[in-house]
Amino acid sequence: MSVEFMFIGKRTPRKDAEAKVTGMLKYTYDLEVPGMLIGRIVRSPYAFADIRRIDVSEAVKMGAIVVTPSDIPQKPYNPRLVSINEVTFKDTYILTYKPRYLGEPVAAVAASSEELAQKAAECVKIEFEKIYKPILDPLEAIKPESPRIHEKIMKGDKWIEVENNIAARLDYDEGDVNRGFEEADVIVERTFKTGKRYHMQLEPKAVLVVLEPGGKLTIYTTTQTIHNTRILISQLFDIPESRINVIRVPIGGSFGSSIQTNYLVPIAVALALKAKKPVKIAYTREEDILDHSNFVFHFKIKIGAKKNGVFTAAEFINILDVGAHQVQPYPLLGTSLGWFISMYKWKNIRYRGIAVYTNKVPGCALRGYGAPEVQWAVETLVDEIAEELGIDPIDLRLKNYVGKGELFWGQGPTVKSIIKSDGVPELLLKGKEIIRWSERGHPSEKKGRFRRGIGVGRGFHTSGAGGPISGEVIDYTGCILKLNEDGTLDYITALQDHGGGTLDAHVKIIAEELGIPPELVNIATASTETTPYDVCTHASRGTYVGGECARRAAQIVKQKILEAAIRIIGRVVNPEALRIGYDKELKQAVVYVEGTDIKLTLAEIARTSWQRNWGTIGAFVSYRATSAPPSFTVYYVEVEVDTWTGKVKPIRVVAGVDVGTPINPDMVEGQLHGGFVMAWGMAFTENTAYDPLTGEIMGRGLITDYKIPTAADVPTPEEFTVIIAKTYEPTGPFGAKGLGEAAMNPAVAAILNAVYNAIGIRFYELPVTPDKIIEALKEKGELEW
Amino acid sequence: MCINMVKVAFKVNGEHIELDVSPRELLINTLRSKLGLTSVKYGCGIGECGACTVLVNGEPVLACLTLTVDVNSKDIITLEGLSKNGLTDIQRAFIEEGAIQCGYCTPGFIIMAEYMLREVPNPTISDVKEYLKGNLCRCTGYINIFRAVLKAAKSRVSR
Numbered sequence: 001m002s003v004e005f006m007f008i009g010k011r012t013p014r015k016d017a018e019a020k021v022t023g024m025l026k027y028t029y030d031l032e033v034p035g036m037l038i039g040r041i042v043r044s045p046y047a048f049a050d051i052r053r054i055d056v057s058e059a060v061k062m063g064a065i066v067v068t069p070s071d072i073p074q075k076p077y078n079p080r081l082v083s084i085n086e087v088t089f090k091d092t093y094i095l096t097y098k099p100r101y102l103g104e105p106v107a108a109v110a111a112s113s114e115e116l117a118q119k120a121a122e123c124v125k126i127e128f129e130k131i132y133k134p135i136l137d138p139l140e141a142i143k144p145e146s147p148r149i150h151e152k153i154m155k156g157d158k159w160i161e162v163e164n165n166i167a168a169r170l171d172y173d174e175g176d177v178n179r180g181f182e183e184a185d186v187i188v189e190r191t192f193k194t195g196k197r198y199h200m201q202l203e204p205k206a207v208l209v210v211l212e213p214g215g216k217l218t219i220y221t222t223t224q225t226i227h228n229t230r231i232l233i234s235q236l237f238d239i240p241e242s243r244i245n246v247i248r249v250p251i252g253g254s255f256g257s258s259i260q261t262n263y264l265v266p267i268a269v270a271l272a273l274k275a276k277k278p279v280k281i282a283y284t285r286e287e288d289i290l291d292h293s294n295f296v297f298h299f300k301i302k303i304g305a306k307k308n309g310v311f312t313a314a315e316f317i318n319i320l321d322v323g324a325h326q327v328q329p330y331p332l333l334g335t336s337l338g339w340f341i342s343m344y345k346w347k348n349i350r351y352r353g354i355a356v357y358t359n360k361v362p363g364c365a366l367r368g369y370g371a372p373e374v375q376w377a378v379e380t381l382v383d384e385i386a387e388e389l390g391i392d393p394i395d396l397r398l399k400n401y402v403g404k405g406e407l408f409w410g411q412g413p414t415v416k417s418i419i420k421s422d423g424v425p426e427l428l429l430k431g432k433e434i435i436r437w438s439e440r441g442h443p444s445e446k447k448g449r450f451r452r453g454i455g456v457g458r459g460f461h462t463s464g465a466g467g468p469i470s471g472e473v474i475d476y477t478g479c480i481l482k483l484n485e486d487g488t489l490d491y492i493t494a495l496q497d498h499g500g501g502t503l504d505a506h507v508k509i510i511a512e513e514l515g516i517p518p519e520l521v522n523i524a525t526a527s528t529e530t531t532p533y534d535v536c537t538h539a540s541r542g543t544y545v546g547g548e549c550a551r552r553a554a555q556i557v558k559q560k561i562l563e564a565a566i567r568i569i570g571r572v573v574n575p576e577a578l579r580i581g582y583d584k585e586l587k588q589a590v591v592y593v594e595g596t597d598i599k600l601t602l603a604e605i606a607r608t609s610w611q612r613n614w615g616t617i618g619a620f621v622s623y624r625a626t627s628a629p630p631s632f633t634v635y636y637v638e639v640e641v642d643t644w645t646g647k648v649k650p651i652r653v654v655a656g657v658d659v660g661t662p663i664n665p666d667m668v669e670g671q672l673h674g675g676f677v678m679a680w681g682m683a684f685t686e687n688t689a690y691d692p693l694t695g696e697i698m699g700r701g702l703i704t705d706y707k708i709p710t711a712a713d714v715p716t717p718e719e720f721t722v723i724i725a726k727t728y729e730p731t732g733p734f735g736a737k738g739l740g741e742a743a744m745n746p747a748v749a750a751i752l753n754a755v756y757n758a759i760g761i762r763f764y765e766l767p768v769t770p771d772k773i774i775e776a777l778k779e780k781g782e783l784e785w
Numbered sequence: 786m787c788i789n790m791v792k793v794a795f796k797v798n799g800e801h802i803e804l805d806v807s808p809r810e811l812l813i814n815t816l817r818s819k820l821g822l823t824s825v826k827y828g829c830g831i832g833e834c835g836a837c838t839v840l841v842n843g844e845p846v847l848a849c850l851t852l853t854v855d856v857n858s859k860d861i862i863t864l865e866g867l868s869k870n871g872l873t874d875i876q877r878a879f880i881e882e883g884a885i886q887c888g889y890c891t892p893g894f895i896i897m898a899e900y901m902l903r904e905v906p907n908p909t910i911s912d913v914k915e916y917l918k919g920n921l922c923r924c925t926g927y928i929n930i931f932r933a934v935l936k937a938a939k940s941r942v943s944r
Contacts, residue, residue, distance in 0.1 A: 013880050020888030021876040023824020023864035027889060030823040200923055202828050202836060202889040252826075252889030253923050285829040499887025499924050666883040666929075673926030674886065703833050711927045712918040716910045720928055 047695025180313025184304025203252020334412025414471025423658030423725025453758025464541030478532025646770030675743030798866025
């Protein structure tokens with residue numbers, strides 16, 4: 001489908017570009033108000049313990065404000081409010097006498113300077129009743145004899161017992177799996193394990209709480225959802241939502257780390273309420289690692305296929321290591337299944353998903369919400385089956401993948417819709433040519449120190465979590481669009497832009513719908529009290545859900561502009577007779593009648609509506625998407641393995657994406673670059689390892705020991721090719737779908753399939769560090785030293 | 786606390802500054818909290834991420850690892866100073882090439898790119914990687930940053 005757009009699909013500079021390149025943009029970390037106190041958190045030095053008492057006397061003597069669990073409502077909560085209450089598992093306390101991971105907040109102090117606050121925090125004495133041996137392995141934790149990390153937690157409004165440290169579970173069966181495996185000619189079964197990755201967003205989490213005159217709270221914080229932050233604080237402290245205002249502040253990256261309200265927010269609120277003064281907490285990098293990292297995934301997957309390459313059955317066992325507290329692993333059990341089911345037509349499926357507590361930093365979503373992990377495992381297995389059957393891996397994918405017209409499980413079993421746009425064949429076939437797939441050779445032919453290999457990985461992510469039926473996931477948004485008195489517009493939304501340019505996409509969508517230049521649309525500063533509810537910028541929903549909401553608002557505003565124009569012109573009968581466009585001579589947006597000299601500027605209409613007391617032209621829209629379509633991605637990657645050092649280098653990348661209509665093609669490219677590089681880190685370096693005895697993160701959480709890829713590790717612009725499929729998503733704004741997570745999801749699989757093609761070795765445990773490569777080469781008898 | 790304060794005098798973005806600071810005060814805190822220069826970003830505090838890079842006497846320095854007393858009588862340039870007279874070619878190239886996403890690491894990259902182009906006016910892609918490998922970015926995958934820096938270099942050389 002080819003549609004000619006005025007602004008969509010064209011490169012336009014982002015609105016916040018100048019503020020960013022000049023360093024003038026203020027993030028939460030940069031905010032200060034007069035008289036504010038600096039808060040510091042006192043953390044448990046043990047991974048699993050009972051506290052007898054906390055002695056704060058010395059800190060108080062120093063003049064610090066101190067809060068302990070005794071000062072704070074002891075209500076269990078879950079910091080992530082994206083699921084409906086009935087399936088929200090609550091086991092976290094703002095401060096606790098029973099720390100369950102090393103670094104869990106047990107008390108907090110506030111003082112007039114950072115130095116004083118740090119000193120006061122160091123003066124808080126914790127007396128322990130009992131210190132337990134930490135349980136770090138989920139397979140250990142589920143044994144009946146293992147001590148219980150939690151005894152009772154809340155599911156919705158009900159208390160439930162925790163048995164065998166199982167936080168949540170989800171099973172699913174479809175068809176007859178046993179028969180499916182009986183019918184198979186080939187069965188492949190493997191276990192997989194991921195690292196415990198950390199988001200490493202560049203801005204560490206921060207919060208500033210200001211008590212307004214009259215007792216209202218204003219909160220500035222690093223969040224992907226201002227509304228859920230407000231709701232949570234309201235629930236925890238029994239303060240009406242109308243007395244809390246959370247401001248949307250630019251955020252220095254997120255990648256899922258702030259879907260939940262970070263632990264420091266309620267702590268800062270407690271300190272500010274006690275101090276009756278503004279309080280800021282800004283994490284050090286080492287503290288940031290303690291306020292969530294990713295889950296660890298343990299998979300066992302079995303796939304059966306016939307000789308002709310048709311799949312007959314699949315079994316998927318998913319054991320999630322959730323850490324010490326639930327940040328909703330329950331929906332992750334659902335999405336893991338959703339990613340798995342929506343990859344290929346397995347026909348018969350058995351799924352067992354178990355989320356298990358351990359004494360580690362609580363796991364939360366990290367870009368992809370399980371999709372990079374599931375797609376790595378599935379795409380590895382599909383390659384193995386292809387090899388076993390002697391079928392080209394591309395053909396096997398084309399034969400079995402879930403595509404147009406088929407049922408797609410967006411975010412779990414309660415979020416389903418039919419696929420309406422699908423660029424997979426185009427991307428697989430075009431990419432294959434560009435990378436020169438047919439020349440990739442077999443690993444057995446590759447000799448010498450440096451060996452190159454080519455791999456493929458195919459996957460997707462959803463565009464949000466909407467659907468025709470209201471399920472377990474909350475997904476709707478809202479916005480206000482109003483025409484100002486001079487013909488400019490204010491666009492007001494709670495939706496956060498993490499840096500990907502989501503709000504710029506909205507502006508272009510509004511501009512396109514109205515036929516006016518994007519420069520006329522202002523992205524208004526936003527807060528909870530001035531915006532309708534938006535659940536969160538997550539699940540790659542920003543452009544697809546928020547963009548469609550903006551388009552609908554623009555549609556209403558357009559209608560009202562035309563009605564006002566009719567009132568001014570007098571002779572025109574109905575709005576359909578009018579057009580809106582940009583007049584190059586007047587350098588203004590105008591309303592006109594084709595083939596006549598009737599022409600009014602938008603500014604004139606706005607001014608007249610104001611001067612003649614017609615009222616404000618505007619729209620308020622609350623919108624839920626009835627679909628969560630997949631954005632497909634296909635990665636072809638060429639790598640070079642140094643068989644002496646175990647180091648891997650990217651040689652060429654072909655990143656293919658089906659985002660429907662690309663609203664901002666350069667930002668689409670940027671997402672793919674970033675997604676690939678994040679996948680590179682996931683594949684080769686990223687893991688927060690724990691000391692098995694103490695349960696402390698090795699290297700004390702200093703990022704010297706958490707290596708993300710640097711400029712030296714990535715491909716050059718010439719080595720990175722982007723293909724955008726020519727598709728159109730009928731349910732999206734001007735045909736658009738989401739991207740942020742799809743940009744990364746199947747890249748790890750492609751990278752490691754390329755490593756296999758280079759050295760003939762498969763790795764089932766991430767990250768694949770050089771020592772693992774050397775060890776494997778040694779085992780294979782191919783180490784040359 | 787009775788720490789002897791030390792008088793320091795230095796230039797920041799062309800302005801003379803005189804301050805009494807604790808001998809252990811870090812330059813990042815002086816610049817951000819006392820002088821309001823928040824383009825100098827905190828990212829790690831241990832010299833790993835490069836977000837707090839500033840120029841001291843023309844050399845790139847990590848403000849989180851530098852004591853304020855150490856810049857006594859020196860000349861400091863932050864991003865605020867670099868763009869005093871409008872956007873530089875590097876800043877324009879960052880905008881044009883989509884080299885910005887969340888923007889938090891951007892000031893450090895622009896300072897480092899400025900330093901590089903003064904040292905190596907006609908850099909190769911390997912030079913760019915070498916000079917920028919101490920600055921971490923989690924959003925862009927660096928590729929559009931390379932494009933932007935190479936583009937700025939080209940425009941500077943042809944001027």
